[in-house]
Amino acid sequence: MNIITFIMDNAEKCWSLTLDHISIVAFSISLAAIIGIPTGVIISHDKRLAQKIINIANIFMTIPSIALFGLMLPLLAIAGYGLGKVPAVIALVLYSQLPIIRNTYVGISNIPPELVETARGLGMGRWVRLKEIEIPLAMPVIIAGLRNAAVMNIGIAAIAAYIGAGGLGVFIQQGIARAYEDMILAGALLVAVLAIFIDCGMAYLEKILTPKGIKIAGDQRP
Amino acid sequence: MKTEIKRWALVSFFLLGMVVVSISCHKAVNDKKVIIGGKNFTEQYLLAEMGKNLMENNGFFVELKTGVGSSVIRQSLLKGQIDLYYEYTGTAYTVYYKQADPHMMTNRTRCYEWVKEADARKGLIWLESVPFNNSYTLMMREEDAERLGISSISDLSRYINKYPEKLLIGVNAEFWERPDGFKALMSHYGFTVPYNSIKKMESGLAYKALQEEYVSVSMGFETDGRIEAFGFINLKDDKSFFPVYNPAPVIRKKVLDKYPEIQKILEPIAEHLTTEEMRKLNAEVDIEKKQVEDVAANWLKRKNLL
Amino acid sequence: MNKALKYLYRLILIILLLAGAVFIDRTGLIEYLSDANEILYTAGLVWQHIKMVMVSMALATTIGLSVGILFTRPSLKRFSGVIMYIVGLGQAVPSLAVLAIAMSFLGIGFEAAVFALFIYSILPIARNTMAGIKSVPPWVIDAAKGMGMPGLQILLYVEIPNAMKVILTGFRVALVINIGTAALAFLIGAGGLGEHIFTGIDLMRPDKLLAGAIPTALLALLADYLCELLGFIIIPRGLRLTQEV
Numbered sequence: 113m114n115i116i117t118f119i120m121d122n123a124e125k126c127w128s129l130t131l132d133h134i135s136i137v138a139f140s141i142s143l144a145a146i147i148g149i150p151t152g153v154i155i156s157h158d159k160r161l162a163q164k165i166i167n168i169a170n171i172f173m174t175i176p177s178i179a180l181f182g183l184m185l186p187l188l189a190i191a192g193y194g195l196g197k198v199p200a201v202i203a204l205v206l207y208s209q210l211p212i213i214r215n216t217y218v219g220i221s222n223i224p225p226e227l228v229e230t231a232r233g234l235g236m237g238r239w240v241r242l243k244e245i246e247i248p249l250a251m252p253v254i255i256a257g258l259r260n261a262a263v264m265n266i267g268i269a270a271i272a273a274y275i276g277a278g279g280l281g282v283f284i285q286q287g288i289a290r291a292y293e294d295m296i297l298a299g300a301l302l303v304a305v306l307a308i309f310i311d312c313g314m315a316y317l318e319k320i321l322t323p324k325g326i327k328i329a330g331d332q333r334p
Numbered sequence: 335m336k337t338e339i340k341r342w343a344l345v346s347f348f349l350l351g352m353v354v355v356s357i358s359c360h361k362a363v364n365d366k367k368v369i370i371g372g373k374n375f376t377e378q379y380l381l382a383e384m385g386k387n388l389m390e391n392n393g394f395f396v397e398l399k400t401g402v403g404s405s406v407i408r409q410s411l412l413k414g415q416i417d418l419y420y421e422y423t424g425t426a427y428t429v430y431y432k433q434a435d436p437h438m439m440t441n442r443t444r445c446y447e448w449v450k451e452a453d454a455r456k457g458l459i460w461l462e463s464v465p466f467n468n469s470y471t472l473m474m475r476e477e478d479a480e481r482l483g484i485s486s487i488s489d490l491s492r493y494i495n496k497y498p499e500k501l502l503i504g505v506n507a508e509f510w511e512r513p514d515g516f517k518a519l520m521s522h523y524g525f526t527v528p529y530n531s532i533k534k535m536e537s538g539l540a541y542k543a544l545q546e547e548y549v550s551v552s553m554g555f556e557t558d559g560r561i562e563a564f565g566f567i568n569l570k571d572d573k574s575f576f577p578v579y580n581p582a583p584v585i586r587k588k589v590l591d592k593y594p595e596i597q598k599i600l601e602p603i604a605e606h607l608t609t610e611e612m613r614k615l616n617a618e619v620d621i622e623k624k625q626v627e628d629v630a631a632n633w634l635k636r637k638n639l640l
Numbered sequence: 641m642n643k644a645l646k647y648l649y650r651l652i653l654i655i656l657l658l659a660g661a662v663f664i665d666r667t668g669l670i671e672y673l674s675d676a677n678e679i680l681y682t683a684g685l686v687w688q689h690i691k692m693v694m695v696s697m698a699l700a701t702t703i704g705l706s707v708g709i710l711f712t713r714p715s716l717k718r719f720s721g722v723i724m725y726i727v728g729l730g731q732a733v734p735s736l737a738v739l740a741i742a743m744s745f746l747g748i749g750f751e752a753a754v755f756a757l758f759i760y761s762i763l764p765i766a767r768n769t770m771a772g773i774k775s776v777p778p779w780v781i782d783a784a785k786g787m788g789m790p791g792l793q794i795l796l797y798v799e800i801p802n803a804m805k806v807i808l809t810g811f812r813v814a815l816v817i818n819i820g821t822a823a824l825a826f827l828i829g830a831g832g833l834g835e836h837i838f839t840g841i842d843l844m845r846p847d848k849l850l851a852g853a854i855p856t857a858l859l860a861l862l863a864d865y866l867c868e869l870l871g872f873i874i875i876p877r878g879l880r881l882t883q884e885v
Contacts, residue, residue, distance in 0.1 A: 174816050178820070300740070
């Protein structure tokens with residue numbers, strides 16, 4: 113059980129795989145946010161459409177991750193991107209849509225309508241309202257969704273090693289193939305540590321991005 | 335107002351940070367870059383690493399794309415997703431070209447020349463082949479083989495025809511399906527194993543499965559270091575079912591034309607890597623649990639190639 | 641304007657479905673499945689898969705519920721925060737790693753896979769049980785106490801039914817994750833639909849891959865749907881109505 117020895121002996125490999133892993137997750141979360149947050153904003157005003165979109169996102173998340181990775185391969189092979197980081201990132205982006213879209217939707221639609229009315233009354237246009245009122249108020253919930261998605265992605269990205277995407281899953285994959293327990297444990301440990309680190313980091317982000325007013329009034333919100 | 339600016343600054347910084355991280359992890363040095371591929375067993379990882387070391391020593395920037403199956407890596411080469419990888423003559427002959435002439439495939443030179451010519455027409459060049467033969471084998475635990483009096487695949491086929499349910503066989507998906515694989519082997523030797531007695535698993539797991547007595551017969555690779563160490567024996571291929579499997583670097587013609595020096599750079603591997611050496615190196619990785627990169631680099635240094 | 645959009649939406653849906661069908665046919669999946677042997681084999685894999693899921697879920701539910709209930713009892717309540725945190729940490733470990741670690745302790749095959757799945761599924765169930773019971777409004781429990789109910793009765797007739805929606809969500813999440821993770825069990829020699837998926841990836845055969853991926857996805861979706869139905873049956877109508885409001 114010499115995980116620490118293993119990590120120390122292979123520090124370079126550990127570091128490069130960790131960077132690899134982070135890059136896959138960072139990329140997919142950024143993309144997922146760029147797609148998901150605006151979608152969440154758009155559907156926040158149409159309950160029926162919201163239901164449909166959230167259902168679709170739910171379906172993507174219910175499909176087991178390896179199945180989704182697997183489905184990406186024949187689809188992307190046509191375009192010549194069979195293996196590697198590309199199908200992994202795409203699958204991860206699809207996978208993360210549910211927490212991000214749902215949280216954005218819930219965050220914005222839970223804003224007390226009186227506030228929105230007041231803003232309208234003050235003469236704020238659609239964009240201004242979004243920027244000054246709706247998004248800041250929904251921010252904590254949105255970040256919570258991003259945080260959820262990020263932690264999930266870190267775990268699932270480990271499986272992506274099997275479609276050639278690299279990352280810390282390589283330790284687990286090779287460890288299984290070579291019956292090399294320390295390698296498996298090192299891979300598992302590094303992923304877990306990464307997940308906890310990102311989780312705490314984003315929890316902190318959640319805290320500092322919550323507008324002060326809400327923090328004060330926080331306990332009174334329904 | 336100030337907190338507002340601070341907030342947006344933080345958000346943009348965070349997003350920017352993520353983009354920078356993801357891009358920087360993908361920085362590619364574009365001149366003199368070569369992508370080396372490899373399959374998903376130890377020997378392939380070692381060969382790819384050796385190639386990488388030698389090429390980096392000569393000023394190339396090398397990216398490795400290893401750990402996938404034969405069909406995948408072959409496709410990648412044909413589509414230009416990788417530039418070169420080590421393929422085995424027998425594999426190319428039987429699997430990619432679906433040939434079965436025993437006169438061709440059991441002779442090292444003839445097999446090599448045949449695939450070299452065939453692939454040249456596809457824009458793929460076979461460089462100098464490495465002398466060892468890494469054939470598929472069927473392995474059994476030594477005690478079992480002795481007890482049941484099985485020392486060749488013919489013995490095995492006779493035993494299985496008598497007692498079809500008694501032995502569990504471990505294979506990986508590739509070995510099962512390939513024309514030089516288990517299904518074809520069964521028909522060549524005239525025996526059938528019931529579906530339920532076939533346990534499919536990843537090839538790395540097969541050794542463990544045989545060791546733990548989860549299966550009684552398992553597929554193996556001739557140069558694997560674990561065969562001897564785990565007390566396994568290879569069953570004799572007395573009806574010459576398997577072709578010869580000599581590895582050689584297969585490179586895309588376009589890449590070779592651009593960097594013809596690659597041929598010379600990789601030659602030393604072909605000159606120095608014997609079956610014994612390969613087996614030892616495999617054992618260093620699989621049994622002594624050393625890292626692939628270290629084993630490859632150390633071997634090259636010992637042979638004064640680095 | 642709205643009508644045009646609706647029409648467009650339906651048209652796009654139909655085109656996508658047709659494209660999907662053509663695509664699937666081109667991968668050879670239909671031919672693959674028309675071979676009776678293969679269908680039988682695939683059915684066998686489905687059965688292996690379901691076996692793993694059922695056994696591990698049974699274990700996970702019993703123990704998960706018990707742990708959840710236990711740590712909401714007055715005597716152990718103070719540990720509930722710590723337990724929830726530890727349990728939460730456990731989910732950060734990738735499912736693949738849990739399987740691999742189970743294999744190194746229990747050897748290759750079914751038992752290791754079931755154990756790993758059990759560990760992985762306990763977490764959502766235990767956590768949701770605790771959260772659900774904790775969220776029962778204290779005045780409801782007070783009312784029950786006031787009516788003279790002994791502790792056990794309160795648990796059975798008040799706390800659990802009130803927490804049922806949350807507990808069921810936990811069960812559902814655990815079940816769906818379990819089905820997905822069971823697809824990885826092939827890597828430690830336990831069979832299941834993962835065999836087709838990984839074989840398909842290894843051999844670059846989209847037909848095999850889909851023959852594994854699609855049933856797995858369908859199983860997960862079916863399980864999700866069944867849990868919703870279960871919700872209708874188990875959750876007492878009074879609660880369901882109030883919660884929908």
